[in-house]
Amino acid sequence: MKTSIATVTLSGELPEKLEAIARAGFDGVEIFENDFLAFDGSPADVGRMVRDLGMQITLFQPFRDFEGMPEPLRSRTFDRAERKFDVMQELGTDLVLVCSNVSPAALGGIDRAVADFHELGERAAKRGLRVGYEALAWGRYINDHRDAWEIVRRANHPNVGLILDSFHSLSRKIEVDSIRSIPKDKIFIVQLADAPLIDMDLLYWSRHFRNMPGEGDLPVTAFTEAVASTGYDGYFSLEIFNDQFRGGSTRAVAADGHRSLIYLADQVRAKTQTLIGAAMPKRAVVTGVGFVEFATDEDEAGDLIALLKTLGFRLAAKHRSKKVSLFQQGEIKILVNVEPTGFANAAYAVHGTFAYALALVVDDAAAAYQRALALDAEPFSQPVAEGELELPAIRGVGGGVIYLIDDKSALGRFSDIDFEPVTDSDDNGDAGLLHVDHVAQTVAFDEMLTWLLFYTSIFEAAKTPMVDIIDPGGVVRSQVVESDNGALRITMNGAENRRTLAGHFIAEKFGSGIQHLAFATDDIFATARSLRAQGFRSLHISPNYYDDIEARFGLDPDLTDRLRAENILYDRDDGGEYFQLYSGTYGEGFFFEVVERRGYRGYGAPNAIFRIAALKKQMRPDGVPKDAG
Ligand SMILES: O=C(O)c1ccc(O)c(O)c1
Numbered sequence: 001m002k003t004s005i006a007t008v009t010l011s012g013e014l015p016e017k018l019e020a021i022a023r024a025g026f027d028g029v030e031i032f033e034n035d036f037l038a039f040d041g042s043p044a045d046v047g048r049m050v051r052d053l054g055m056q057i058t059l060f061q062p063f064r065d066f067e068g069m070p071e072p073l074r075s076r077t078f079d080r081a082e083r084k085f086d087v088m089q090e091l092g093t094d095l096v097l098v099c100s101n102v103s104p105a106a107l108g109g110i111d112r113a114v115a116d117f118h119e120l121g122e123r124a125a126k127r128g129l130r131v132g133y134e135a136l137a138w139g140r141y142i143n144d145h146r147d148a149w150e151i152v153r154r155a156n157h158p159n160v161g162l163i164l165d166s167f168h169s170l171s172r173k174i175e176v177d178s179i180r181s182i183p184k185d186k187i188f189i190v191q192l193a194d195a196p197l198i199d200m201d202l203l204y205w206s207r208h209f210r211n212m213p214g215e216g217d218l219p220v221t222a223f224t225e226a227v228a229s230t231g232y233d234g235y236f237s238l239e240i241f242n243d244q245f246r247g248g249s250t251r252a253v254a255a256d257g258h259r260s261l262i263y264l265a266d267q268v269r270a271k272t273q274t275l276i277g278a279a280m281p282k283r284a285v286v287t288g289v290g291f292v293e294f295a296t297d298e299d300e301a302g303d304l305i306a307l308l309k310t311l312g313f314r315l316a317a318k319h320r321s322k323k324v325s326l327f328q329q330g331e332i333k334i335l336v337n338v339e340p341t342g343f344a345n346a347a348y349a350v351h352g353t354f355a356y357a358l359a360l361v362v363d364d365a366a367a368a369y370q371r372a373l374a375l376d377a378e379p380f381s382q383p384v385a386e387g388e389l390e391l392p393a394i395r396g397v398g399g400g401v402i403y404l405i406d407d408k409s410a411l412g413r414f415s416d417i418d419f420e421p422v423t424d425s426d427d428n429g430d431a432g433l434l435h436v437d438h439v440a441q442t443v444a445f446d447e448m449l450t451w452l453l454f455y456t457s458i459f460e461a462a463k464t465p466m467v468d469i470i471d472p473g474g475v476v477r478s479q480v481v482e483s484d485n486g487a488l489r490i491t492m493n494g495a496e497n498r499r500t501l502a503g504h505f506i507a508e509k510f511g512s513g514i515q516h517l518a519f520a521t522d523d524i525f526a527t528a529r530s531l532r533a534q535g536f537r538s539l540h541i542s543p544n545y546y547d548d549i550e551a552r553f554g555l556d557p558d559l560t561d562r563l564r565a566e567n568i569l570y571d572r573d574d575g576g577e578y579f580q581l582y583s584g585t586y587g588e589g590f591f592f593e594v595v596e597r598r599g600y601r602g603y604g605a606p607n608a609i610f611r612i613a614a615l616k617k618q619m620r621p622d623g624v625p626k627d628a629g
């Protein structure tokens with residue numbers, strides 16, 4: 001796939017945008033007129049910059065309100081076109097994007113538009129240039145690619161072709177199969193954008209809410225499949241108008257864009273066997289969380305270990321060469337790393353005690369690693385002692401690490417190979433915790449789409465709809481990435497301000513990361529009893545909450561009493577019931593959760609507001625928990 005992106009997608013000044021686009025790996029760039037007009041250099045300077053970065057200018061855009069104008073506007077429009085042609089020749093690009101007319105002065109009529117395009121084609125041909133016509137979803141007369149194609153077909157000029165833009169076609173739910181019969185040579189370029197499904201004015205939706213393919217809800221893959229079926233082998237160019245991207249990190253958004261195209265090509269190839277992208281292993285199937293690793297130091301490890309103990313974990317093994325202890329309960333493995341050097345220590349120095357790494361058990365770790373790299377993931381490695389395993393790893397959220405292990409290679413036995421079993425002299429028995437139910441990551445709001453795309457492109461997982469959670473200090477947006485088998489469940493909370501618990505965590509931790517871990521039990525009341533016996537202090541939940549759920553769900557008062565006595569939160573969905581129990585916060589807002597699912601699929605979103613209020617009440621203004629046990 002030949003990749004391109006419109007400069008309008010990114011924040012910053014033109015040189016910064018171009019540098020980020022090249023660095024992300026794009027082959028081409030659409031120069032958006034305003035970016036060029038705001039730049040001090042000449043068109044030739046821009047052309048040189050692009051080519052020096054190893055890219056092509058795929059097109060110059062947009063040329064507006066062209067077709068169907070009455071005189072004298074019509075003549076002026078052609079004069080304007082000639083001036084754009086001058087700029088294009090200086091830039092060194094042969095294609096201009098003409099978007100369908102939105103002017104109140106425009107006259108309709110296919111014949112008139114056909115005649116205008118034929119003449120524009122003649123003028124372009126004299127200079128060796130080409131004209132591409134795109135139907136804007138809100139065009140005055142032409143707002144459907146089928147009509148734009150009819151005009152291009154009848155203009156019947158080799159220098160006039162069609163520009164398809166997935167947003168305009170999909171936002172109007174135009175049948176994508178109508179693309180299949182268009183001759184590939186008449187498709188001059190294909191623009192791609194996704195968008196979240198929001199019911200609003202098309203123009204406003206398009207100019208503010210587009211996002212990268214795979215980040216939204218539109219069937220961009222089906223659209224691209226239809227394009228690929230024509231044999232089209234030109235550029236696929238991202239054109240994303242998005243307020244968040246315009247204010248975001250230029251490099252990060254460009255990198256997301258490149259990843260989105262690689263992933264899209266992979267999906268299209270998998271479905272149609274069309275060779276539009278490089279072959280890569282399938283999305284990795286996650287079968288479990290292998291371990292979660294905390295970075296801390298000798299002094300601070302004590303409190304963390306004490307908390308793990310009250311949760312029923314026992315010290316099971318010690319690393320053979322590093323200062324890393326392995327705590328276990330059921331299938332859950334927690335590593336506590338107090339190495340005075342190395343990556344974990346550096347992470348600790350920046351973030352404080354921190355769950356910096358996560359190991360995912362996948363069907364094939366080597367393949368998953370290869371796929372992640374093909375999708376531009378950043379590899380991670382650090383020296384290991386002789387005889388120890390080198391776990392394949394990539395950088396994850398907030399600069400954390402994701403290790404990839406599997407059961408088919410020695411990687412699955414990492415805890416036997418790299419660790420020495422020990423007997424815990426202070427083992428009080430477990431609390432019935434079985435496995436990691438979900439990992440909750442707090443991220444800056446403008447990174448949410450980044451990580452959504454990261455997880456869903458590498459792993460066999462899908463997103464669920466975004467939910468708003470009301471924190472007393474503001475709104476937190478919550479989005480889940482989960483696999484069908486339930487083995488991968490990641491909740492991402494995006495904080496827009498630092499007065500929220502999530503925002504506080506990010507500010508104090510100097511970045512995004514794992515904010516809580518939820519462990520599964522199959523008997524929440526038994527677990528609550530053993531936790532209490534081991535000195536665990538559950539998060540106190542307001543009695544008002546229990547009166548409300550009793551009425552809301554029609555609970556048996558006995559059950560409500562038991563829930564209240566143990567500070568257990570309750571929810572129910574079509575699948576069944578959900579029980580949640582929380583620890584207080586540890587450090588700058590990290591906490592543990594214990595859940596029991598009785599067929600329930602969700603994450604207790606309706607309870608989040610009460611949980612957040614309780615956690616905040618428990619934290620002193622300096623952020624140190626009052627009675628976290
Ligand atoms: O919003 C617009 O005006 C606009 C301009 C050019 C495009 O290619 C497009 O898709 C939208």
Ligand SMILES: [Mg+2]
Pocket residue numbers: 134165191239
């Ligand atoms: Mg477009």
